[in-house]
Amino acid sequence: MPEQTGPVTIAYDPPALDGETLDALLYDHLNEWGQSDQFYLDLVMAAERVLDVGCGTGTILRRARAGGHAGRRVGIDPDPAMLGQAQESDAAEWVLAPASAAAWDAEFDLAIMSGNAFQCLLDDADTVASLTAVRRALTDGGRFVFDTRNPAxxxxxxxxxxxxxxxxxxxxxxxxxxxxxxxxxxxxxxxxxxxxxxxxxxxxxxxxxGLRFTAPDHLDRLLEAAGLAVEARFGTFTGAAFDPDSSGSIITVATPFGRKGLRLRAGAGDGALEVRSSRSNRPTDTP
Ligand SMILES: C[S@@+](CC[C@H](N)C(=O)[O-])C[C@H]1O[C@@H](n2cnc3c(N)ncnc32)[C@H](O)[C@@H]1O
Incomplete structure (x- = not known):
């Protein structure tokens, strides 16, 4: 697997920073905890071994640990200014690397990619390489849950x-x-x-x-090329059905082909999402 790095602390000193680093250091300052974060946190709390891909400042895994998550937590992100903030906490193993460099083999029950981090994958080659690495990191029955904005x-x-x-x-x-x-x-x-x-x-x-917008049918082809199939898809973080013409988000639960699924549950009450599978998930509607 990629090496876990020592902490990279970048001081908030605006005159000394480039724009992208400033933007990263302001991320938590400008982005409050929201419904989508809670959606992912619920999933994390229900899973034992979790990989947060594009974990940014590590907010979700830090909350998970604070909330009593007792399993394994690993966050991976290629941006030193984002990951450096995560590394101020020992709530998880933090790895400075892009998703495509994730080299874990069947070690995680759940991988998440929250906050539209998927849109940072700017072409098909990087996307398939990243998805392939995520698939490899998942155990049998593992799930990859991520969101990306709907171009429509x-x-x-x-x-x-x-x-x-x-x-x-x-x-x-x-x-x-x-x-x-x-x-x-x-x-x-x-x-x-x-x-x-x-x-x-x-x-x-x-x-x-740059942020890439990927249409759902193309997204399915990229997932399939990486050995992942769509098990469930939502248009909102409260579980509304995905509408290709009007949903703002494409929220996808993907699972490796042919692996037996386990039960995954997020949230409580009306907003709960539940997917269950014990069949092969190879999609039939993709080439
Ligand atoms: C909008 S932030 C989201 C951060 C976090 N997931 C959240 O929900 O707050 C997007 C993150 O994706 C990361 N990222 C960019 N390229 C990436 C790649 N190739 N692999 C993994 N993460 C990447 C960025 O460094 C950034 O931290």
Whole structure:
């Protein structure tokens, strides 16, 4: 498996940072715990050995440990500025690497990829390599649960800011950010630029990234190429059915071909998601 690294601590010192590092260090500051995080946390709490792919700052695994999760927790992420924040906690084994470098073999009952981290996989080759590595990491009966935005909902058209978003940074300084999003290129990748302004800089500091939008039928082909089949699909984190034309998210539960499924349950009450399988899950509607 990839080497577990020692902690990478990057100080929050805006004048010394590039835009992408600043963006990463502000991630938890600007993103509150939400329904999707709770969805994944419920899954983690119900599983014994969990791999969080693209774990970012490690929020979900840290909450899991705080909530009494007693099994194995591993988080993997290639961004030192994101993973460095996770590494401030010993709530999990933290590995600095992209998903495609995950080399575990049948060690996890559950792999998750939350917060649209899947959209950071920008082409088919990296996506299939990453999915193949995730599949290999799963035990018999294991599940891979992840979300990615549905291109049909065209979320990028809402991302360009009409006005700056103003907030107070971790040092108490007024800061603002404006976003500019383009249209998807031929691969479905949307470029997103964020411009941060504060007294630290004479000019706005830009953070850029690409986010790929993958249509559900193509997603199924990529999963199949990696030996994974769709077992269940939802359009919301409360378990609403996926509608290809209108759902904002594609939330997928995938399982290795031909492996016997175990019961996986998330949440409680009306929002509970439950999938159960004891059959081969090879899809019949993909080439
Ligand atoms: C939007 S953040 C989501 C973080 C976390 N999963 C959450 O829900 O808060 C996307 C994460 O995906 C990570 N990422 C980017 N490329 C990746 C790759 N090839 N493999 C795994 N993770 C990747 C980024 O470093 C980032 O931490």
């Amino acid at each position: 909902a065209k979320a990028w058209r809402t991302w360009t800011s009409a006005e700056p978003y103003r907030f107070t940074d971790p040092l108490g300084e007024p800061m603002s950010v404006v976003q500019e999003a383009g249209e998807p290129d031929g691969e479905g990748v949307v470029r997103l630029d964020a411009y941060f302004s504060a007294s630290y800089w004479d000019e706005p500091l830009r953070a850029s990234c």
